[in-house]
Amino acid sequence: MDSVLKATHELLRSSGLSGISVDEISRRSGVAKTTIYRHWPSRSALVLDACAHMASPLGAPDTGSLRGDLLALASEIARQLQTESWASIAPSVMDAAEHDQDIAHVQALQHNALLAPFRTVLERAKERGEQSLPESAEIVASILGPLFYRRWMSREQIDGAFVERVVDRALG
Amino acid sequence: MDSVLKATHELLRSSGLSGISVDEISRRSGVAKTTIYRHWPSRSALVLDACAHMASPLGAPDTGSLRGDLLALASEIARQLQTESWASIAPSVMDAAEHDQDIAHVQALQHNALLAPFRTVLERAKERGEQSLPESAEIVASILGPLFYRRWMSREQIDGAFVERVVDRALG
Numbered sequence: 569m570d571s572v573l574k575a576t577h578e579l580l581r582s583s584g585l586s587g588i589s590v591d592e593i594s595r596r597s598g599v600a601k602t603t604i605y606r607h608w609p610s611r612s613a614l615v616l617d618a619c620a621h622m623a624s625p626l627g628a629p630d631t632g633s634l635r636g637d638l639l640a641l642a643s644e645i646a647r648q649l650q651t652e653s654w655a656s657i658a659p660s661v662m663d664a665a666e667h668d669q670d671i672a673h674v675q676a677l678q679h680n681a682l683l684a685p686f687r688t689v690l691e692r693a694k695e696r697g698e699q700s701l702p703e704s705a706e707i708v709a710s711i712l713g714p715l716f717y718r719r720w721m722s723r724e725q726i727d728g729a730f731v732e733r734v735v736d737r738a739l740g
Numbered sequence: 741m742d743s744v745l746k747a748t749h750e751l752l753r754s755s756g757l758s759g760i761s762v763d764e765i766s767r768r769s770g771v772a773k774t775t776i777y778r779h780w781p782s783r784s785a786l787v788l789d790a791c792a793h794m795a796s797p798l799g800a801p802d803t804g805s806l807r808g809d810l811l812a813l814a815s816e817i818a819r820q821l822q823t824e825s826w827a828s829i830a831p832s833v834m835d836a837a838e839h840d841q842d843i844a845h846v847q848a849l850q851h852n853a854l855l856a857p858f859r860t861v862l863e864r865a866k867e868r869g870e871q872s873l874p875e876s877a878e879i880v881a882s883i884l885g886p887l888f889y890r891r892w893m894s895r896e897q898i899d900g901a902f903v904e905r906v907v908d909r910a911l912g
Contacts, residue, residue, distance in 0.1 A: 586758035713885030
């Protein structure tokens with residue numbers, strides 16, 4: 569079913585989520601719609617699977633300090649935002665999630681995957697006894713927020729110095 | 741031409757930017773395409789105008805302190821993000837801006853309008869002699885970023901306490 573995922577991926581890149589139909593994916597991949605629906609029960613399931621194959625997996629770094637771990641994570645996300653194709657497709661998922669419950673669910677799953685390494689490094693920091701940490705949802709919002717804002721809203725360059733200031737501000 | 745803007749607005753709300761065509765707007769508004777193109781040279785110009793009529797204008801507050809001004813601004817943006825229809829359309833503009841230069845230009849103009857009151861309150865703070873302010877693009881990214889993240893990505897509630905912490909973190 570690689571040809572189906574590949575066709576989905578290509579359509580996502582070229583025209584975003586609104587350009588995706590199972591008809592078109594079937595036409596491009598040469599795989600019958602009935603076969604596609606046997607593997608993926610819905611368009612949303614297929615989109616989620618294609619997205620999961622697009623992003624480089626985000627591991628939890630282990631540098632020995634929370635600041636180091638967050639800096640490594642934020643730097644990797646900044647790199648992906650500026651180079652990987654999922655970054656140009658994410659706004660179409662955000663958009664569709666406003667109108668479509670299934671896609672809102674896809675978005676929540678993607679977001680959860682993005683949070684996982686943050687949870688791991690924050691858990692480790694607690695075990696090491698690092699004190700007076702802000703709540704984890706706050707840290708994540710104050711790191712991911714400015715990165716996303718620069719990528720999709722102000723469309724400014726995200727450089728290493730910016731990432732460092734974002735992390736230091738998040739740690740308060 | 742109010743009927744054209746109204747039809748554009750309704751289409752934006754119901755299906756986002758991808759649902760917008762001048763054909764469909766002409767059909768809904770009963771105004772001929774040639775007439776529409778006489779008033780708006782392109783689909784993008786029409787979308788920009790419809791968006792400009794949707795958002796409540798964002799004034800520059802004047803509370804006497806930068807913290808007070810930023811808190812007033814951030815609270816008003818948080819309110820609009822959670823209640824006004826432009827907030828559910830913005831992701832479709834972000835999405836289209838990835839693929840379409842004209843819409844990227846529309847997005848840049850909208851973003852600039854959003855920045856204007858921040859520039860005003862930061863300018864006033866400088867005139868009052870408030871010291872050691874972070875750079876204005878940094879302050880804006882660290883305030884708007886977390887608000888946008890919660891509205892369009894994590895889809896968490898944005899309450900007054902969160903807005904206050906965001907502003908305090910931005911001021912460093």
